[in-house]
Amino acid sequence: MIRRLNFAGLVxxxxxxxxxxxxxxxLVWAILTTVAPEADGTPLDGLAVYANxxxxxxxxxxxxxxxxTSGTVTLVVIAISAAAGYAISQLEFWGRKALWYLILASFxxxxxxxxxxxxxxxxxxxxxxxxAGVILPQLIxxxxxxxxxxxxxxxxxxxxxxxxxxxxxxxxLLWSIYLPVNWGVTAALAIIVFIGAWNAFLWxxxxxxxxxxxxxxxxxxxxxxxxxxxxxxxxxxxxxxxxLVYLVFQKKVTEAIMLSSGIKG
Amino acid sequence: MTTPLKKKLxxxxxxxxxxxxxxxxxxxxxxxxxxxxxxxxxxxxxxxPGEWVGLSNYLKLFRxxxxxxxxxNTAYFVALTVVPGTLLGLGFAMLVVRLKGFWQxxxxxxxxxxxxxxxxxxxxxxxxxxxxxxxxxxPDRVLGRPPFVLPIAATITVWxxxxxxxxxxxxxxxxxxxxxxEAARLxxxxxxxxxxxxxxxxxxxxxALVLTIxxxxxxxxxxxxxxxxxxxxxxxSMVLVQYIYTLAFQRNQGGYAATVAVALFVIVAAxxxxxxxxxxxxx
Numbered sequence: 001m002i003r004r005l006n007f008a009g010l011v012x013x014x015x016x017x018x019x020x021x022x023x024x025x026x027l028v029w030a031i032l033t034t035v036a037p038e039a040d041g042t043p044l045d046g047l048a049v050y051a052n053x054x055x056x057x058x059x060x061x062x063x064x065x066x067x068x069t070s071g072t073v074t075l076v077v078i079a080i081s082a083a084a085g086y087a088i089s090q091l092e093f094w095g096r097k098a099l100w101y102l103i104l105a106s107f108x109x110x111x112x113x114x115x116x117x118x119x120x121x122x123x124x125x126x127x128x129x130x131x132a133g134v135i136l137p138q139l140i141x142x143x144x145x146x147x148x149x150x151x152x153x154x155x156x157x158x159x160x161x162x163x164x165x166x167x168x169x170x171x172x173l174l175w176s177i178y179l180p181v182n183w184g185v186t187a188a189l190a191i192i193v194f195i196g197a198w199n200a201f202l203w204x205x206x207x208x209x210x211x212x213x214x215x216x217x218x219x220x221x222x223x224x225x226x227x228x229x230x231x232x233x234x235x236x237x238x239x240x241x242x243x244l245v246y247l248v249f250q251k252k253v254t255e256a257i258m259l260s261s262g263i264k265g
Numbered sequence: 266m267t268t269p270l271k272k273k274l275x276x277x278x279x280x281x282x283x284x285x286x287x288x289x290x291x292x293x294x295x296x297x298x299x300x301x302x303x304x305x306x307x308x309x310x311x312x313x314p315g316e317w318v319g320l321s322n323y324l325k326l327f328r329x330x331x332x333x334x335x336x337x338n339t340a341y342f343v344a345l346t347v348v349p350g351t352l353l354g355l356g357f358a359m360l361v362v363r364l365k366g367f368w369q370x371x372x373x374x375x376x377x378x379x380x381x382x383x384x385x386x387x388x389x390x391x392x393x394x395x396x397x398x399x400x401x402x403x404p405d406r407v408l409g410r411p412p413f414v415l416p417i418a419a420t421i422t423v424w425x426x427x428x429x430x431x432x433x434x435x436x437x438x439x440x441x442x443x444x445x446x447e448a449a450r451l452x453x454x455x456x457x458x459x460x461x462x463x464x465x466x467x468x469x470x471x472x473a474l475v476l477t478i479x480x481x482x483x484x485x486x487x488x489x490x491x492x493x494x495x496x497x498x499x500x501x502s503m504v505l506v507q508y509i510y511t512l513a514f515q516r517n518q519g520g521y522a523a524t525v526a527v528a529l530f531v532i533v534a535a536x537x538x539x540x541x542x543x544x545x546x547x548x
Contacts, residue, residue, distance in 0.1 A: 008456060012360065012363065015360060016360040016361075016363075016364070016372060019356075019357060019360060020372050020375045020376070023375050023376055023379070023424070023427075024375045026390050026391060026394045026424065027378065027379065027390060029390075029394055030389075030390040030393065030394065033393070076289075079285070080285040080286040080289060081286065083281075083282040083283070083285065083286065084282065084283050084285075084286035084287075086282060087278075087279040087282040087283045088283075091275040091278060091279045091282075092275045093275045093276045093278075093279035093280075093283070094276055096279075099283065099287070102290075106290075106294060108533065108534050108537045109294075109298065109530060109533075109534070110481075110484075110485050110529060110530060110533045112485045112487060112506045112509070112529065113301065113509070113526040113527070113529045113530040113533075114294075114297045114298065114301060114526070115506075115509065115510065115513070115526075116301065116304075116311070116509065116513045116519060116522050116523055116526060117297035117298075117300045117301045117304070117523070118293070118297055119311075119513070119514075120297075120300070120311070120312070120519075121292075121293070121296070121297055121300075123312065136293055137293055139289050139293060140289070140290070140293055140294050145286065169278070170278045170279075170282065171281070171282070174282070195381060198383065199381075199382075199383040199384065201383070201384050201385065201487075201488040201492075202487050202488060202506070202510075206510075206514070217383035217384070217385050217386070218385070220385050220386070220389070221385055221492070221495075231389070232389060232390070232393050235385060235386045235389035235390065236386060236390075238383055238385060238386050239381075239382040239383050239386035242381050242382065242383070243378060243381055243382065245381075246374075246377070246378065246381040247374070247378075250370065250374070253381070254432055257429060257432050257433075258432070258433070258436060261433060261474065261478060
């Protein structure tokens with residue numbers, strides 16, 4: 001009996017190793033190809049390949065575009081969602097229910113269906129080929145309000161009542177009690193919104209047609225053609241920041257995924 | 266207790282808090298949605314508004330083989346990704362939860378890291394990996410055989426997104442009480458019996474959630490399919506969002522593109538409602 005169990009355990013362990021190696025293989029292969037590259041059988045200098053990808057292309061500029069647009073999307077989404085989530089959770093105001101149902105319903109609407117009209121809107125605001133044009137349509141994030149509302153609902157009333165008696169405003173309560181108590185939620189939401197904006201392809205690809213203004217994830221397609229193996233290096237560099245964010249904040253990223261799919265962590 | 270006085274005070278306090286969100290929502294969500302509906306009833310170009318044509322764009326959907334083709338391709342892609350991705354996710358999660366500490370973190374990261382990468386990075390890695398240096402899109406010999414394009418895109422998608430499913434399944438597996446397995450083992454149940462009698466039925470709510478999320482996500486596919494065949498023969502593997510893009514930005518048929526967008530919206534909404542009902546019935 002014990003023998004059989006050990007055998008099964010061994011099979012499962014083996015299966016784990018095989019699955020993990022198979023899954024890691026394409027990425028590991030890509031990294032190895034770029035750090036120890038060959039051209040027609042002659043080895044190249046991997047460092048030179050990366051140096052060329054970094055300094056021989058406008059990738060620095062593309063990083064900046066990605067950083068500015070994703071950072072702004074994150075800040076604005078967090079700010080407007082926390083404020084709206086607080087109001088819906090803590091205040092009785094005209095239209096509260098309607099707003100809440102609208103947010104829940106909007107969850108079903110695919111933003112991909114809106115690309116044509118977002119483009120027209122940005123065109124009429126003269127925002128094609130601009131940071132603002134990349135940012136604005138990405139501010140629609142109903143999930144952030146839903147998550148904030150749920151967490152603010154469960155903040156104990158005693159915490160805010162004392163401050164209320166002292167005459168603190170609602171903005172004050174949000175800033176010095178409700179947000180600090182849910183700091184972990186804000187961090188998780190911020191990380192997931194940032195990763196989502198950094199990785200966004202369809203909208204940034206549509207709204208920017210000038211190379212210097214492109215986000216790095218859209219732009220790397222432009223350099224691969226004339227960089228040889230450096231193109232693959234550039235593709236890996238485009239993913240490096242978010243990969244690092246994940247490896248450093250593994251727990252938070254996991255938590256954020258749970259939150260945004262409706263599983264309270 | 267809500268007194269009229271409190272209500273009045275709340276209104277004033279709520280206004281500055283909800284106003285930014287409401288303005289953003291009205292301008293960037295409600296307005297474009299309504300405009301999309303209005304536009305779908307016209308024969309407008311992308312920028313130039315057209316004449317009102319009633320429902321004729323909607324009737325055109327039924328005669329347009331490209332639309333039918335893109336719906337069929339999207340359904341094919343969904344079939345190739347949703348169930349395999351979900352089952353692999355469950356399988357990997359069951360392997361990962363058995364591990365502890367450092368090795369669990371390592372193996373989980375191996376499965377999850379691809380999900381964090383941008384789609385362009387993912388498709389670049391795969392086209393180089395499978396078709397050799399400098400190959401950014403699928404080579405002509407593959408594009409010349411259209412039946413292969415979507416299965417390749419689906420394989421890449423499963424590799425890319427399975428980590429998300431693994432995470433959700435791991436959370437679900439951790440919620441199954443270990444006493445159940447101990448009791449089953451005492452009764453002499455083997456591993457397969459334990460899976461059939463305990464794991465599968467208790468993990469079902471998570472399975473249903475993952476299936477729903479995957480289904481809705483994959484109906485909206487564009488990026489990978491576009492990147493794999495860009496500039497090539499796109500018709501054969503055209504998916505729905507790609508058709509909207511092609512109509513609006515390449516053929517300059519804004520009105521009809523909006524109609525297809527409404528169709529996409531209806532399909533996604535219908536699937537959401539249907540799934541929700543199915544899940545409730547199952548419980």
